[in-house]
Amino acid sequence: MSTHPHAPASAASVSAGCAVAEEDLHIALPGSEPVKARIYGGRLKGAAAMPLVLHFHGGTFVCGDLDNGRNVGRLLALAGARVVSLAYPLAPEHPFPKPIEVGFAALEWLHKQRVKLAGKGAQIYLAGEEAGGNLAAAVALVARDRGHPPLAGQILLSPMLDPCAGTASLREASCADAACKWATGWQQYLRRPMDATHPYAVPGSALRLTDVAPTLVLVGPDDPMRDEALAYAKRLRTAGIDVVAEVLPATSQWPEALYQPDDPGCPACGVAARQKVMAFFEARRAAAATPPS
Numbered sequence: 485m486s487t488h489p490h491a492p493a494s495a496a497s498v499s500a501g502c503a504v505a506e507e508d509l510h511i512a513l514p515g516s517e518p519v520k521a522r523i524y525g526g527r528l529k530g531a532a533a534m535p536l537v538l539h540f541h542g543g544t545f546v547c548g549d550l551d552n553g554r555n556v557g558r559l560l561a562l563a564g565a566r567v568v569s570l571a572y573p574l575a576p577e578h579p580f581p582k583p584i585e586v587g588f589a590a591l592e593w594l595h596k597q598r599v600k601l602a603g604k605g606a607q608i609y610l611a612g613e614e615a616g617g618n619l620a621a622a623v624a625l626v627a628r629d630r631g632h633p634p635l636a637g638q639i640l641l642s643p644m645l646d647p648c649a650g651t652a653s654l655r656e657a658s659c660a661d662a663a664c665k666w667a668t669g670w671q672q673y674l675r676r677p678m679d680a681t682h683p684y685a686v687p688g689s690a691l692r693l694t695d696v697a698p699t700l701v702l703v704g705p706d707d708p709m710r711d712e713a714l715a716y717a718k719r720l721r722t723a724g725i726d727v728v729a730e731v732l733p734a735t736s737q738w739p740e741a742l743y744q745p746d747d748p749g750c751p752a753c754g755v756a757a758r759q760k761v762m763a764f765f766e767a768r769r770a771a772a773a774t775p776p777s
Contacts, residue, residue: 504561513589520571522550525561533603535565535636535765538594540587540616542742544644544669545575548615552743556613556641563761565609566602568594572619576672580685587623595633607636607768610697613742614709615669617643621687624697635697636768639761642709642739643716645688647680651711666708688716693723700764701729702757704738728764732756
């Protein structure tokens with residue numbers, strides 16, 4: 485498979501000292517049209533291998549694009565990663581399982597390109613926010629079930645994991661219109677009632693979570709997805725998965741603040757979140773370097 489540059493590399497227009505190189509491209513995947521993507525971060529010649537992240541932008545399955553994912557792409561790059569953000573197909577035109585199929589094919593492409601993109605020995609991660617967090621969690625389950633590609637971890641930011649979640653955080657943070665936004669997204673994504681029982685569609689209700697990639701879960705204190713995300717982290721931990729789950733302090737309007745591509749500060753993407761991601765990368769690097777006992 486090959487990539488075809490869609491636009492020349494350029495410096496992201498962010499605050500001084502936080503510029504991140506960006507490059508748009510198309511990824512040729514088997515059995516489908518080329519998929520748009522955007523690479524964040526550059527690789528220095530002779531530098532050690534970098535974390536390599538496949539990122540799924542946020543939204544509610546029916547909306548969102550690469551620009552909406554820019555803040556998180558930059559956050560991951562500033563934490564030391566090379567990031568490929570994917571413009572996955574949206575519902576209702578492309579309901580479950582199409583976005584997951586495309587996401588897994590992109591993961592396989594990323595694995596084949598890993599040395600070129602991030603250096604020999606680069607570890608591969610999945611990441612996503614809101615609906616993108618759902619897709620990251622689902623693709624991690626697919627990779628686990630198929631035994632390939634190997635994942636170093638997954639990073640879930642306010643993931644939408646369960647259409648039936650009637651959590652306190654969802655009730656407290658949502659007005660009627662906002663609650664409808666998520667409900668409508670789920671209805672458009674799931675083609676029929678039986679889809680809601682499939683673990684790839686609804687990772688939050690997956691019955692088997694053993695051997696899933698190590699996981700970082702980040703939510704905000706007033707986050708509508710806070711409770712279901714933390715519940716998923718707890719279930720992963722019970723299944724023996726290495727999990728770090730954090731409610732970030734001093735953040736507000738999360739996850740909406742993640743989707744403001746022209747906000748140079750992005751308070752929700754600030755120092756605390758970046759430090760958590762950097763620590764997660766470092767822990768996974770150290771774990772890979774430690775020989776099994």
